[in-house]
Amino acid sequence: MTSALPQTYTHPTPLTTLAPHLIPHLPKSLPLLRRLQFHTSSPSALTIATFPPSSAPATPFSALWADRTRAPETEIWIFSTYETLPLLPAPTPSQRQEAKAQCLALLANAARLPAPTPWAVVGSVNEILLRLIGGEEYIDGLVPQGVVEHGHGVRGGDVNVVSGISVPYCKWLIAPPGRNVKSQKEAAGEDEKEDDDYETPLPPNYAFSTLLTHELPLTISRTSIPKTAFTLAQLGNVCVRYVSDATVHSTPSIPSTPPSPPSQSLPTTTTTTPIDPSTSTQPPNQSHHHQPIAWAFLGVDGSLSSLHVEPAHRRQGLAKAVSRRLLRRLADDAAAMGFRAVSEGPGDDWGGVYGGQEGGGGEHGGRDRDGGTGGETTEYGAGEGWAHSDVAEENVGSAGVARGLGGRVGWRVRWVRMELAAAVAVGEGEGEGEGGG
Numbered sequence: 129m130t131s132a133l134p135q136t137y138t139h140p141t142p143l144t145t146l147a148p149h150l151i152p153h154l155p156k157s158l159p160l161l162r163r164l165q166f167h168t169s170s171p172s173a174l175t176i177a178t179f180p181p182s183s184a185p186a187t188p189f190s191a192l193w194a195d196r197t198r199a200p201e202t203e204i205w206i207f208s209t210y211e212t213l214p215l216l217p218a219p220t221p222s223q224r225q226e227a228k229a230q231c232l233a234l235l236a237n238a239a240r241l242p243a244p245t246p247w248a249v250v251g252s253v254n255e256i257l258l259r260l261i262g263g264e265e266y267i268d269g270l271v272p273q274g275v276v277e278h279g280h281g282v283r284g285g286d287v288n289v290v291s292g293i294s295v296p297y298c299k300w301l302i303a304p305p306g307r308n309v310k311s312q313k314e315a316a317g318e319d320e321k322e323d324d325d326y327e328t329p330l331p332p333n334y335a336f337s338t339l340l341t342h343e344l345p346l347t348i349s350r351t352s353i354p355k356t357a358f359t360l361a362q363l364g365n366v367c368v369r370y371v372s373d374a375t376v377h378s379t380p381s382i383p384s385t386p387p388s389p390p391s392q393s394l395p396t397t398t399t400t401t402p403i404d405p406s407t408s409t410q411p412p413n414q415s416h417h418h419q420p421i422a423w424a425f426l427g428v429d430g431s432l433s434s435l436h437v438e439p440a441h442r443r444q445g446l447a448k449a450v451s452r453r454l455l456r457r458l459a460d461d462a463a464a465m466g467f468r469a470v471s472e473g474p475g476d477d478w479g480g481v482y483g484g485q486e487g488g489g490g491e492h493g494g495r496d497r498d499g500g501t502g503g504e505t506t507e508y509g510a511g512e513g514w515a516h517s518d519v520a521e522e523n524v525g526s527a528g529v530a531r532g533l534g535g536r537v538g539w540r541v542r543w544v545r546m547e548l549a550a551a552v553a554v555g556e557g558e559g560e561g562e563g564g565g
Contacts, residue, residue, distance in 0.1 A: 288550060327452050
């Protein structure tokens, strides 16, 4: 490794100074970009990059967003342009060394943020980057967990930044409504009829709605992924309710007031109401008396998350219907769904317009390091309004929903428990240089 880790810099206004430089690297930069765009701000959150906010980055560069108060939820998102390099020609030793040093420098700075523990859960980490940071042999020796949790290391006695990994997830890239539908169906040998209205109609006796605050504990009880009602109340969501009399009419959804955050660990937000994803077709009385039986949220990184259908109501297309309704609202008005515009960057307000030759497959073309061709990856996922979803590889049902939404697998990711103190130790041992961070 070099004699010192590279300098890192704090970006106080990342939508202006960092986000425009992530756009040319879509789709690989999508999770971090969307996390920067999420509407709430926390005084404890920090955005750090390997270039100063006053200048454009040299290639390669790395960046992360961190909020150490979000435990047990995901605390860090990280991206490196190393993820976009093609498989052939293979990255050189100097490229690998530089990218790893950048990531360690960022993690070492994140370790200095106030937090109750020296470790953190890092979300949706590209497996290419994970293996670079942790080492191929070491990562292969870890036992994957269903849920990576705080305080549960899986390999004692080893000194490594990585101490736990989740089971592998597929990163599904989902086109905006109406985008590429025909070409996808042609490629799959399916009916070429365009899906003009995009949305999936509900069966009789069901109606779209939005979740109320008192219903959030129900959604938390249906997932093993750590969630808090405070965070869920800030997310755009759509639910489906069973309506016994099948009498429905259109009315605006009534936003509910989110619960107060626990005093010990959750961020202060700048909003007092959850995001209303749509003007939904709801039963009378705003569906108060009809328990939700299917729902989905837009995560803080813009991902389709917490998709669930109660067992008694499955096999009726409700998962696809609720997902499509949610993604339609996202495409129609991203700001109303809680995602801010990128400032002074190329492209539109979504910050997702095609921004350069390096997006996804790398500037040299060839075969992408995650298995697709560079050209295919660049074309698929680098346009405006794209969504994404992380689906466990063994979750055939959710993969089918993502495929039904027009999604395609982009790359493999994991949730990772990282010992940030180890990154600090590396930095101290190597004589780290920290600039502005």
